[in-house]
Amino acid sequence: MWIEILCFVLTLAVIYVCSKLGHSRTLAAIPGPPGNPLTSFLIDYLDLQGCKTRHVASLHKKYGPVVCIASKEVSLSSHSAVPKIYTIQSEKTSFYDMFIVFNERTHFTMINTQEHKNRRRPFASLYAALTVSSGETEILMDTMTMKFIDALAKQIPLEKKLYELISPSILDFMTAFIYGNLGATAALESSQDNQINDDLKAPGRRLLFFAFNQFPVLAEWATIAINKLGLSNHFPTRTYPQLFSHGWHTWQSFDQKISRSEKLDATTSASVIAQAHDSGITGTALAAECADQLLAALIALNHVLISALWVLSQPSQHSIQSRLHDELRALPPSALDSAGNPSIQTCSKLPYLNAVMKETLRLYPPFSGAQPRRFRSDVVIDGYVIPAGTSVSMCMYAMHRNPEVFPEPERFWPERWLDVSEGRMREMERYFWPFSAGDRRCTGEQ
Numbered sequence: 035m036w037i038e039i040l041c042f043v044l045t046l047a048v049i050y051v052c053s054k055l056g057h058s059r060t061l062a063a064i065p066g067p068p069g070n071p072l073t074s075f076l077i078d079y080l081d082l083q084g085c086k087t088r089h090v091a092s093l094h095k096k097y098g099p100v101v102c103i104a105s106k107e108v109s110l111s112s113h114s115a116v117p118k119i120y121t122i123q124s125e126k127t128s129f130y131d132m133f134i135v136f137n138e139r140t141h142f143t144m145i146n147t148q149e150h151k152n153r154r155r156p157f158a159s160l161y162a163a164l165t166v167s168s169g170e171t172e173i174l175m176d177t178m179t180m181k182f183i184d185a186l187a188k189q190i191p192l193e194k195k196l197y198e199l200i201s202p203s204i205l206d207f208m209t210a211f212i213y214g215n216l217g218a219t220a221a222l223e224s225s226q227d228n229q230i231n232d233d234l235k236a237p238g239r240r241l242l243f244f245a246f247n248q249f250p251v252l253a254e255w256a257t258i259a260i261n262k263l264g265l266s267n268h269f270p271t272r273t274y275p276q277l278f279s280h281g282w283h284t285w286q287s288f289d290q291k292i293s294r295s296e297k298l299d300a301t302t303s304a305s306v307i308a309q310a311h312d313s314g315i316t317g318t319a320l321a322a323e324c325a326d327q328l329l330a331a332l333i334a335l336n337h338v339l340i341s342a343l344w345v346l347s348q349p350s351q352h353s354i355q356s357r358l359h360d361e362l363r364a365l366p367p368s369a370l371d372s373a374g375n376p377s378i379q380t381c382s383k384l385p386y387l388n389a390v391m392k393e394t395l396r397l398y399p400p401f402s403g404a405q406p407r408r409f410r411s412d413v414v415i416d417g418y419v420i421p422a423g424t425s426v427s428m429c430m431y432a433m434h435r436n437p438e439v440f441p442e443p444e445r446f447w448p449e450r451w452l453d454v455s456e457g458r459m460r461e462m463e464r465y466f467w468p469f470s471a472g473d474r475r476c477t478g479e480q
């Protein structure tokens with residue numbers, strides 16, 4: 035009896051090792067450093083150090099558009115691979131499990147395609163350009179713009195760093211947009227409210243990702259132990275604790291109001307939480323969606339705005355600043371609102387401003403790291419067999435810096451987006467995808 039059990043276990047082990055070797059052998063046919071198909075330690079370590087993306091881009095320079103970057107991980111950088119990877123046939127990998135909020139999968143972390151489609155639909159229309167630039171949202175944007183300008187005026191000479199005004203302004207706008215008055219922060223005025231922004235800078239997050247990638251079981255056990263012993267203040271076991279705590283408490287207040295059939299004020303009625311609730315998303319699923327979207331928006335908007343201001347502040351870019359000023363000064367009074375600021379509709383039509391933002395998104399996209407997907411069966415992409423279960427992703431960093439598509443790729447040069455032929459623009463746009471692609475492209479793109 036024992037011998038039979040032993041034989042059975044040994045057979046399973048042999049099958050497992052053979053399948054692993056088979057997988058590695060298939061990956062070994064893909065260009066890349068020879069040791070890569072065997073381990074993921076190096077790539078996870080580089081991620082921990084914050085240099086994975088640039089390392090992968092350097093591998094593309096050396097080995098071409100398809101590279102095996104680790105055991106079970108392949109990166110691509112040709113435009114033809116984008117629609118093949120970000121398709122309905124692929125699914126998100128376990129990488130996204132790290133972003134599960136309140137034990138719930140949001141439309142960002144859902145694996146099942148139909149479930150994702152149903153959940154995403156109401157949010158996609160909420161974030162559509164027309165909705166965002168009308169009614170309560172427009173009033174909110176105007177109010178926040180004025181608050182920001184007032185705060186800036188008080189800072190003359192600019193003692194505080196601009197960053198210290200931008201992050202709280204984004205937080206105040208996004209919390210009001212997502213939660214209405216129930217969860218709107220006043221971070222521009224209150225340093226306590228502004229503490230949510232500290233979550234974005236916490237360095238422990240990378241270590242947590244590394245531990246969960248390399249030692250998933252150990253990391254899981256350590257998390258349980260730390261929480262049980264009440265040591266989570268010293269060893270953070272959750273990412274973005276303040277942001278999620280704010281989201282949880284705001285959802286609780288909202289839920290109480292709804293269950294008591296209390297009337298919501300105009301800003302709260304127009305907010306994402308109320309509108310999503312009206313379209314049938316309730317309970318902790320609603321709490322998780324809102325907190326997750328707040329996080330996505332804070333990371334992305336801070337990154338893009340601060341990158342744009344940083345690059346424009348360089349002495350070498352003064353001519354770009356001047357051209358932007360000229361474009362704004364040339365606006366007729368009819369394009370301005372009552373406070374003398376250009377409306378959102380006006381801004382979306384300013385060619386130079388848009389070229390500056392596009393160039394910022396090309397060089398400094400907020401999510402330039404891998405957006406991994408996997409397939410349930412083997413697929414052929416760009417002539418290489420990618421075994422089922424392999425994590426495949428595009429290298430945005432390498433695509434956005436392809437010198438054949440973007441000459442002088444490191445140069446911040448908004449003019450490259452202006453006065454170009456249709457064919458040239460099409461070519462650049464094929465390589466430009468800061469918002470990802472396919473059904474799971476950014477919901478907040480507009």
Ligand code: HEM
Pocket residue numbers: 141142143154161327328330331334335338399400401404405406468469470473474475476477478479
């Ligand atoms: C310049 C600003 C932004 C950029 C460049 C950006 C970029 C991206 C990218 C690349 C993805 C795909 C991530 C992946 O598949 O791993 C994504 C997804 C997503 N983004 Fe954004 N984002 C921006 C702003 C926002 C804002 C303001 C929101 C507000 C709600 C938002 C909400 C989301 C959501 C919910 C998803 C998941 C979509 C899905 O899986 O169906 N993003 N974004």
